Amino acid sequence: MIEFEEVSYGYGGTGPLLSDINLKLAPGSFHFLTGPSGAGKTTLIKLCYGALVPTQGRAVLFDQDVRQMSRDDIAETRRKVGVVHQDVQFLDHLTLAENVALPLTVSGRATEMQDLGDLLGWVGLTGQVEARPPELSGGERQRAALARAVIMSPEVILADEPTGNVDWDMSQRLLKLLIELNRMGKTVLIATHDMNLIRAAKAQVQARVLRISDHRVQLAGADL
Numbered sequence: 001m002i003e004f005e006e007v008s009y010g011y012g013g014t015g016p017l018l019s020d021i022n023l024k025l026a027p028g029s030f031h032f033l034t035g036p037s038g039a040g041k042t043t044l045i046k047l048c049y050g051a052l053v054p055t056q057g058r059a060v061l062f063d064q065d066v067r068q069m070s071r072d073d074i075a076e077t078r079r080k081v082g083v084v085h086q087d088v089q090f091l092d093h094l095t096l097a098e099n100v101a102l103p104l105t106v107s108g109r110a111t112e113m114q115d116l117g118d119l120l121g122w123v124g125l126t127g128q129v130e131a132r133p134p135e136l137s138g139g140e141r142q143r144a145a146l147a148r149a150v151i152m153s154p155e156v157i158l159a160d161e162p163t164g165n166v167d168w169d170m171s172q173r174l175l176k177l178l179i180e181l182n183r184m185g186k187t188v189l190i191a192t193h194d195m196n197l198i199r200a201a202k203a204q205v206q207a208r209v210l211r212i213s214d215h216r217v218q219l220a221g222a223d224l
């Protein structure tokens with residue numbers, strides 16, 4: 001589904017940030033991505049949905065080499081991948097429900113109010129449907145971001161520090177939602193620094209841990 005063969009990436013001017021990465025996110029798998037700040041977790045996530053193209057090697061997204069994809073192919077890939085960005089951005093003049101429905105609106109698809117209501121109920125935001133983003137707490141924003149990432153029914157969910165600004169209880173709640181998505185068959189990758197979150201997840205789901213270290217990705221051992 002997402003496969004890297006000897007992928008390297010560098011932001012011009014400097015040496016490669018990521019080097020000779022081999023990885024495979026198989027359908028229905030659950031991965032954590034960890035590593036020090038600045039190691040390249042966000043960069044790797046961007047390579048996973050075609051926002052960046054490897055400087056060397058092959059990134060194969062849904063059976064297509066990203067380098068051979070047209071603009072339409074990339075757009076199609078992005079519909080299959082829901083991304084929860086580290087820096088969650090909403091449009092402040094829209095309500096929470098309108099923000100969550102935005103991917104549907106911009107792709108010209110009708111918003112089924114029942115489905116939107118169900119989705120907001122699933123993330124526990126039914127009471128905030130009419131709220132504007134500045135009125136939301138950090139945990140509410142993160143849950144809204146997750147709802148927006150899954151509204152197009154993606155096959156893969158890439159979550160970049162989805163529990164970065166929330167307390168332990170809320171991070172457990174977000175983790176539970178991501179595990180539920182995985183149980184529905186979605187492929188999930190979570191970038192996080194939080195080893196406690198990884199430990200908590202490993203008791204609930206068969207997760208593998210990828211660690212970026214010295215520009216490379218290693219499959220971390222069982223001692224995490």
Ligand SMILES: Nc1ncnc2c1ncn2[C@@H]1O[C@H](COP(=O)(O)OP(=O)(O)OP(=O)(O)O)[C@@H](O)[C@H]1O
Pocket residue numbers: 011017035036037038039040041042043044086
């Ligand atoms: N657009 C860019 N242009 C140039 N350098 C960049 C760009 N984006 C990121 N970088 C650099 O690449 C390195 C890796 O950044 P990245 O955001 O991928 O790391 P990260 O592991 O996600 O970090 P964090 O855990 O702090 O979020 C950093 O040194 C960053 O400054």
